[in-house]
Amino acid sequence: MQKVPQQFRAAQFIQRGGELEIKETKLSQLHSDELVIKVQACCLGSTDELLKFDLLPDLQYPLIPGAAVVGVVAQTAQKGQQQFKEGDCVAAITGCGGLAEFCRANEAMCVKLPQQFHEGERLVQAPTMTWDAGRVWTAHHRCTEAEKRMDKHEREMVREINERMGFKGDGVVVVYGEGGFARLALDTLKKVKTSRKLILVATSDKWKANDYGLKDDEVLCINQHDVRNELKKRGGAHGIVCCDMPREGLEALLDGCRYHSTIVMMSPRRDEGMEVPIANILAKSMTLHGSPVMTHSDLRDVLSFAEQHRLEAPTRAFRFDENEVREAWQAVESRDEWKCSVVCFEQQQGMR
Structure with missing residues (x-):
């Protein structure tokens, strides 16, 4: 296994709002529970905009984006508990710092990568699966657990209030947004077999219902449908997964929500604010x-x-070169691409 070099290349935001630049960097002192990964692939996403626009406290430029990676353990943790060894293929949530030839990760946020994801297109998909599908999957389970903790009297009270508000039945689960992240969220929720019907509230009509694996009546477009009434007809939104930051139609979306419903925000949008009808x-x-x-x-x-x-x-x-890294980032910021951006440090099947 290649030893961790003193210096290596990383894509970095040098200043607030700047372009990504590939420059030399080095690892600072590792904590005893941190290992080092030789990165094979790293996903880019809208949460990385928090770094570009300096929206997190106590961080200093330069900043390296990349919240999730797959790669090979190059150096184990000094006081490791998960029994990783050098050469193990792993997936890791780094939070940031992943868009580099080597990155650090707390070993508690690393797992051995299933064999299916070790090469080719599945390896390219693995960071997005780890970060985006992972957050949707986790949000669903957190909300399901919270619902199970409600006692009989709470359930009955919530049901009665919803009926008085005109929300019949159990309602629906809504995915808000568009593009590949919305499709991945829908597919994830389908496969966990949520008991409620899934509805997409799309921010545009750029893609059609069949692109999302849905029927026409399962897609509501903000600029074309009366979202408030359409959701109410379906029993109201019990939960909403926002794959994009709501900017248009938020009040109508909330009007279509049931009593005691839940909204999970997955993505910011640059440094723009969001007005929430409190x-x-x-x-x-x-x-x-x-x-x-x-x-x-x-x-x-x-x-x-x-x-x-x-x-x-x-x-x-x-590819991990400055032009392609910037192209990958542009696809993230513009929200015009169906596919999620993944930067690969080694040639993989399907790469140009």
Whole structure:
């Protein structure tokens, strides 16, 4: 196994709002529970905009994006508990710092990569599966667990209030957004076999229902449908997974939510603000969550789930050179691409 060099290349934001630049960097002092990964592939996503636009406290430029990677263990943790060894193929959630030839990761946020994802197109999909499908899967399970903790009297009270508001039955689960991340979220929720019907609230009509694996009546487009009434006809939104930051039609979306419903926000949008109708949230006792924190067991279970169900992530592979890294980032920022951007450090099947 190649030893970790003193210096290596990483794609970095040098200043707020700047372009990605590939420059030499080095690892700072590792914590005793951190290992080093020789990166094979790293996904880019909208959460990396938090770094570009300096939206997280106590971080200093240059900053390296990349929240999830797959690769090979190059150096084990000094006080490791997970029994990794050098040469193991792993998936890891790094939070940031993944878009580099080598990266650090807390070994609690690393799992051995299922054999199915060791090469080719499946390896390219693995970082997106880890980060995007993982967060959707985890959010679903957190919400399901919270619902199970409600006692009989709470359930009855919520049901009665919803009926008074005109929301019949159990309602639907909504995915808000468009493109490949929305498709991956829908496919993930289908395969966990949620008991409620899935509805996509699309931010444009750029892609059709069959692109999402849905029927025409399962897609509501913000600019073409009365989202408020269409959701109410279906019993209202019990939960919403926002694959994009709501900017248009948010009030109508909240009006279509049931009492005691949940919204999970997965993505920011640059440094733009979002006006939230607080009265609506208070009146309906709604819960607004950020992207869920994944545990080691969540990470292990979602990759096992993806392997078992042959979950597919729509991805496009880019090479690790400055032009292609910038092209990959442009695809993330513009939201015009169906496929999720993945930067590969080695040639993989399907790369240009």
